[in-house]
Each structure stands twice: as C-alpha cells, then as structure tokens.
Amino acid sequence: MESIQSIKQRFEIIGQDPKLNRALEKAMQVAITDISVLVTGESGVGKEAIPKIIHSLSHRKHAKYIAVNCGAIPEGTIDSELFGHEKGAFTGATQTRSGYFEVADGGTIFLDEVGELPLTTQVRLLRVLENGEFLKVGSSQVQKTDVRIVAATNVNMFEAIKKERFREDLYYRLSTVEINIPPLRERQGDVHLLFRKFASDFSQKYKMPTIRLDEQAVSLLNKYRWPGNIRQLRNIAEQISVLEENRSITAATLSGYLPNNTSTNLPAVVSNTKAESDFSNEREILYKVLFDMKGDLNDLKKLTMELLKNNDSQKVQKDNENLIRKIYGNDDEEDIDLDQDSQEETNLNVLHLPEPKEDHILTSDAYEDKYHFAEEIEEEETLSLQEKEVELIKKSLERNRGKRKAAAAELGISERTLYRKIKQYDL
Ligand SMILES: Nc1ncnc2c1ncn2[C@@H]1O[C@H](COP(=O)(O)OP(=O)(O)OP(=O)(O)O)[C@@H](O)[C@H]1O
Ligand SMILES: [Mg+2]
Numbered sequence: 001m002e003s004i005q006s007i008k009q010r011f012e013i014i015g016q017d018p019k020l021n022r023a024l025e026k027a028m029q030v031a032i033t034d035i036s037v038l039v040t041g042e043s044g045v046g047k048e049a050i051p052k053i054i055h056s057l058s059h060r061k062h063a064k065y066i067a068v069n070c071g072a073i074p075e076g077t078i079d080s081e082l083f084g085h086e087k088g089a090f091t092g093a094t095q096t097r098s099g100y101f102e103v104a105d106g107g108t109i110f111l112d113e114v115g116e117l118p119l120t121t122q123v124r125l126l127r128v129l130e131n132g133e134f135l136k137v138g139s140s141q142v143q144k145t146d147v148r149i150v151a152a153t154n155v156n157m158f159e160a161i162k163k164e165r166f167r168e169d170l171y172y173r174l175s176t177v178e179i180n181i182p183p184l185r186e187r188q189g190d191v192h193l194l195f196r197k198f199a200s201d202f203s204q205k206y207k208m209p210t211i212r213l214d215e216q217a218v219s220l221l222n223k224y225r226w227p228g229n230i231r232q233l234r235n236i237a238e239q240i241s242v243l244e245e246n247r248s249i250t251a252a253t254l255s256g257y258l259p260n261n262t263s264t265n266l267p268a269v270v271s272n273t274k275a276e277s278d279f280s281n282e283r284e285i286l287y288k289v290l291f292d293m294k295g296d297l298n299d300l301k302k303l304t305m306e307l308l309k310n311n312d313s314q315k316v317q318k319d320n321e322n323l324i325r326k327i328y329g330n331d332d333e334e335d336i337d338l339d340q341d342s343q344e345e346t347n348l349n350v351l352h353l354p355e356p357k358e359d360h361i362l363t364s365d366a367y368e369d370k371y372h373f374a375e376e377i378e379e380e381e382t383l384s385l386q387e388k389e390v391e392l393i394k395k396s397l398e399r400n401r402g403k404r405k406a407a408a409a410e411l412g413i414s415e416r417t418l419y420r421k422i423k424q425y426d427l
Helices: 004-010 018-031 049-056 075-083 119-131 157-162 168-174 188-206 215-223 229-243 251-255 276-309 313-319 321-328 340-346 385-399 404-411 415-424
Strands: 037-040 065-069 108-112 133-135 142-144 148-153 177-180 266-269 373-377
Touching (some): 188 215, 276 313, 313 321, 385 415, 404 415
Parallel strands (some): 037 148, 266 373
16 A cells, blocks of 8 residues: 555645644545445644545546536535436526536535535435436436445535434435544644645745744744644745745744734634633634635525526525525524415516624625634724725724735735725725
C-alpha cells in the first residue's frame, strides 16, 4: 500500500497530527472495498480530499469520479441531475438525459453536503445503495448501476434525523464507515505548519517576501479557536501576505486579523458579565445563526428562481415542500397557506408565506464573510445593522487612511461594493 506520506504529497495535505493521520489511514484502508463512507467534520477541515483519495486508490480509479454538491442543486432538479430523466418527464425535458448515477457506472460519486438532500431523493438514493437500482424521472424502467458512494456532511446528522429531515436508514447505509476529520483547534501542532505553507504559497503568488510570525504571534495562532478551520487559516495567511508591509508579523498585528479580537471589526454580541469561555460559546451560537440565515437566504433564492421559471405556484409548492418546510418550519402558526381558495382570492401566482421574522433580515455585504465578526457590542446594543455597517466602513477607511482597496479587503467586500456603499451612505 502507498505510504501515508506519499498520499499527503499527492493530495497536498499538510499536517502530522495523529488524528489526521488516522483519518487518512482509514481512507486508504477502505479504498479497495466498495463500502460506503461518510466523511464528517466541521466546515473547512479538509473533507473534500478524502473521497478523492478513496477513488484514486480503488479499483474504480480509471472510471469516473463525480462530485455533487447536494446543497447547491435546486430541489426541483436534483432527482433529474442524479438519476436522469425521460423525454417529456416535465416541462422543458425535451430529450432523455442520463444522470450522474448512470454516467458514473463503475466509478465513484461524492455526495457533498448530503444532509441537504430532499427526502424524496433520499428514497431514491437508498434504493441505489441497497441494490444498485434506480429509475429515471418519468420512467418506470428499472436501471442498474455500480457506483461507490462517498458522502460528506458538516451538519449533525443525528439532529437532522431527529427533525425528520434525514432518513435514519439512509444514514446507516451511508455511514458504514465514518471518517471524521478533526477541527484545526484539535490539531495544534499543525497550525503553524499550515500557516507557513500558505504564507510561502502566497509569497510566490503575489511575488512578495514571505511573512514570518514572531514567537508571540505563533503562540496566539495556536491558541485561537479557528471556527472556520483550515479555510479560515488560509484566508488569514493570504490577507496578511497582501496587506502587511512589514513582513515580520507580531502578535498585535496578527490579532487584528483574528475575528475573536476586540481590535477587529464586525460585531459579535457578548455579555460583559460572562467569562471568556462562555463568550466563545455565544460566539459559536452567533456564527450558527448567521450560517443558518445565509442558508435560508440561499434556499429563498432557489425558491424564487423556481417561481420565476415556473408559472404554477401550486406545483412549485408541491415540488419544494421540503425546502419550504425547512425555511418556514413546522409550527402551526407558521404553516404555509396551501389553500387553493385563498390563492385564487388574491389572484396572485405567489406563495402565501408568513412574514419573515425580523431577526432573519441581514443583507449587508459586509456580513458576507462568515468569519469576520469581532467588535464587542453590548447585548442591549440598539444600533441598526445599517448604522453599524456605516460605522464599520468609516472606521475601516480611517484605519486604512482612506485607501479603499485595503479597506475593502479588511471588510471582506469587493472594492466596487465598497465604492457603492460610500456613495449610498454619502461617506
Ligand atoms: N491538511 C490540509 N493541508 C492543506 N490544505 C488543506 C488541508 N485541509 C484542508 N485544506 C484546504 O482547506 C480548504 C478547505 O478544505 P475543504 O474544502 O476540503 O473543506 P470542507 O471540510 O469540505 O469544508 P465544508 O464543509 O465547508 O465544505 C481547501 O482549500 C483545502 O485545500
Ligand atoms: Mg466541502
């Protein structure tokens, strides 16, 4: 069997942590079998390398490897994407089309964000896993395929099962072997190693001398929680590489880039009376709320697109039942009005959706970068998000002596967006 070191080299995986090594070893061991594998771990930990390793070490390596992001495909089209459709199966299906399960016959399919699969698709997937059988959408002819499935998720699958968003039987089928990638904060020895690697990559990319951390900066790097894991570490290495003129980085400079610090910009709700450890929990809750909101926003975008494409709102509601339930929940008072009469009454081709809760509104581009929250604000802070945004932009411009490029990078928005906001707010 190939050595773990050569696998790391081939897939550009940095790190010596025993837990990471164990995960890679597991991937290498299961590769030669056809066992379904579920890769778990927080966002940004490096899950995507695992299915690639498994495929390339398996007897399927010369056949197709298809990676599907289940969370990015609209609910109305996912069955057709995965399993194909017959001509005339739905409006717009002018030709018979093969799905990924047919195309990848003999190979591997990586189902990323598998927790996002609609329940109806989960039923189809279960059947493929059980006996390799599937039906094209609109067809009654059973087809066979021989596909190895590796799935990944960064959500708690037991929660999803409890909320009846994910089938328990499918979960057990998918996770015959589970490979967990530990969060970066549990791989302390690897943090500086990874930072040095990224710093060296970015110095080459931007043709600048490599940044180096002094001793205190390294210690700060190791102590930080890294909620966005390796993805976040890489982003920070890139920001510092681009923005800092002095290539020797002190702890003070580094702390300006770590969202947990009071010297950085975006707001996080904290309580003055609580201990630091409680604060990190609150921050995590806040991250989660923001992630969920972003997820809701994406779901709403999908739904709006469906409505725009499809004139039949009843059909859209039916096809997207799960998505709608996901966004608006199951509470009685929040039930979506599926009543035909009331639709006709208003004579509108739109969904009768409940009013969004106020705390679901978050539009500022400055909040786009999910790891840029830091400035402490009191719990009773009453500033609106817009006022907060204006304040952040002003501060950032001041800090960067009016240089828009640097301010935009600091705020995590494009220069064009910053320019638009400066005009909009008359700054
Ligand atoms: N050990 C590692 N060495 C070098 N780079 C890594 C390592 N682990 C992850 N990365 C890099 O970090 C980034 C994030 O990894 P990846 O996309 O696999 O995250 P993920 O676990 O799939 O996260 P998500 O759940 O958000 O999709 C990628 O650019 C990846 O190349
Ligand atoms: Mg991923």
